[in-house]
Amino acid sequence: MMSASPPDHLATLYRISQAFSSSLDLDEVLDRVLDEVIATTRAERGFLMLREPSGALGFRVARGMDQQGIDAPEFQVSRSVVERVAANGQPTLTSDAQSDSWLGGRTSVRILGLRAILCVPLQLKGNTIGVIYVDNRLQVGIFSPQDLELLAGIASSAAIAIENARLYAIAVDRGRLDRELQMAREVQNNLIPRQTPGLPGWDFAAAWRPAREVSGDFYDFVPLDGGRLGIVIADVTDKGMPAALFMAHTRSVLRASITSRPTAADALTAANRLVTADSANGMFVTLCYAEIGSGSGQVTWVNAGHNPPLLYRARQRGFTELGRHGLPLGIDGEARYGQGTESLEAGDFIVLYTDGLTEGSDSAGDEFGVERTRQAVLSLADATAGEILTGLLESHAAFLGTTAPSDDVTVVVLRRDALA
Numbered sequence: 001m002m003s004a005s006p007p008d009h010l011a012t013l014y015r016i017s018q019a020f021s022s023s024l025d026l027d028e029v030l031d032r033v034l035d036e037v038i039a040t041t042r043a044e045r046g047f048l049m050l051r052e053p054s055g056a057l058g059f060r061v062a063r064g065m066d067q068q069g070i071d072a073p074e075f076q077v078s079r080s081v082v083e084r085v086a087a088n089g090q091p092t093l094t095s096d097a098q099s100d101s102w103l104g105g106r107t108s109v110r111i112l113g114l115r116a117i118l119c120v121p122l123q124l125k126g127n128t129i130g131v132i133y134v135d136n137r138l139q140v141g142i143f144s145p146q147d148l149e150l151l152a153g154i155a156s157s158a159a160i161a162i163e164n165a166r167l168y169a170i171a172v173d174r175g176r177l178d179r180e181l182q183m184a185r186e187v188q189n190n191l192i193p194r195q196t197p198g199l200p201g202w203d204f205a206a207a208w209r210p211a212r213e214v215s216g217d218f219y220d221f222v223p224l225d226g227g228r229l230g231i232v233i234a235d236v237t238d239k240g241m242p243a244a245l246f247m248a249h250t251r252s253v254l255r256a257s258i259t260s261r262p263t264a265a266d267a268l269t270a271a272n273r274l275v276t277a278d279s280a281n282g283m284f285v286t287l288c289y290a291e292i293g294s295g296s297g298q299v300t301w302v303n304a305g306h307n308p309p310l311l312y313r314a315r316q317r318g319f320t321e322l323g324r325h326g327l328p329l330g331i332d333g334e335a336r337y338g339q340g341t342e343s344l345e346a347g348d349f350i351v352l353y354t355d356g357l358t359e360g361s362d363s364a365g366d367e368f369g370v371e372r373t374r375q376a377v378l379s380l381a382d383a384t385a386g387e388i389l390t391g392l393l394e395s396h397a398a399f400l401g402t403t404a405p406s407d408d409v410t411v412v413v414l415r416r417d418a419l420a
Helices: 006-020 026-041 079-088 107-112 145-191 240-260 264-278 369-378 385-400
Strands: 045-051 057-064 092-094 116-124 127-136 202-209 217-223 229-236 285-292 298-304 310-313 318-321 340-343 349-353 409-416
Touching (some): 006 026, 006 145, 026 045, 026 145, 057 127, 079 107, 092 145, 202 385, 217 240, 229 349, 229 409, 240 264, 264 285, 349 369, 349 385, 369 385
Antiparallel strands (some): 045 127, 116 127, 229 285, 298 340, 310 318, 310 349
């Protein structure tokens, strides 16, 4: 074939560059690149490969001059040529592969009847992001050094267009993901109580602070028969969307179990069976469930592998912990849970929290810890539930300083105001 002169090269490269930049759809750009390459070089067949996250080259487009796709492209090219160009980043021209000293003996070259081959790298900032390969099985010497030079120029424009399309696709996906996460956050917000309930003799306060767009923490207030109230605080041992989905599922299971079982222990035992049956990938949830009545200060609780809530006694001006009764939900479907009971007097209160509170770290890596939690609460022992909650969270934020929380923080305060 007659090779294009340098001025013709510039005009061709300019036209092709304009064609490449007219779209940001990656598949469309890849198709356009290969069609232009085949038309410009008059190749019989063309192949475009891109570097995959694993580092291997994957075929993205493969077709002939008739624009018909080529099946099983990985068996239609000289892998030796492709691998050499991908490894050293240097263009390769072979006028007749059958007689070439380093290719003639290759099985793929003989079986495919390959003759003229051009192969150039797709390079961006010194990195080879892919390879363009064209060949002709019918004619010897159809490609010239000028064709190789032109194809290398086309590949330079193509690499930029491909990268732009890739970045655009990532931006689109990220925007879509952001919208989906925002919707998931709104769904979760609707699952968290909008306000604390009113119960004679009790004062409640609660806060839910996700560290990411969605959370594995949650709390809930569940109205029960006879004027009783169930309070749940829980933490799924995972992060992101999987934890958020598991959180929503666990909340539904808990509500159904709590309202249909006679005791707190029975409710958690039943909920555990259901959660374990649906648990996937080793996910489980720690939680503490407390049940109180409006006519007394009695609190019945079940702690399923959760951080022991702090019980403050006004008379002693000190703390005890509400210990654990068993494993987190989702580990052993046959586990049975016990329960404990405490009677609170006026001025007593309970602080339930997830480990994002105590395990929050400052810039030096020191954790807020249980002792700082106690001290922050102790200074507000005579305050309302809301004031205790606000003071605790402010102490926590001041301790972390500029360090962003790495985990969700959820806190619920139950304060006994006066005997009914």
